Amino acid sequence: MQTTTLTSKGQVTIPRDVRQHFGLTQGMAVTFEIKGDFIALRPARASRQAQDSGFGLIKSRRKAVPADFDVASLATHAP
Structure with a gap:
């Protein structure tokens, strides 16, 4: 488990090994989902139209x- 700090703008840095493990790259959209008493962060699915x-x-x-x-x-x- 890794810990990071929330900024005044509500931003966090996702640790490098976590980004690499899930293939998260700069500019990639992510989704947040409330799961009971924790938050799930996932790469957003690309729209079907784009695919x-x-x-x-x-x-x-x-x-x-x-x-x-x-x-x-x-x-x-x-002429």
Whole structure:
């Protein structure tokens, strides 16, 4: 059993060995559940919509298009 201190903002640091054991990483969502007289902390399940979607899984090797790129400049004038 390990002990940590609650900050004034209600934050705690999860010990490294606990994070590693459960695969918790920075930015990962977690859930809290009251179980009688203790609190259960678990990794949050990803939404099904995100799992069914492939959006963002493939990285392009091309350079990003500049934010100020004018799409109209690609239009050609018909004869």
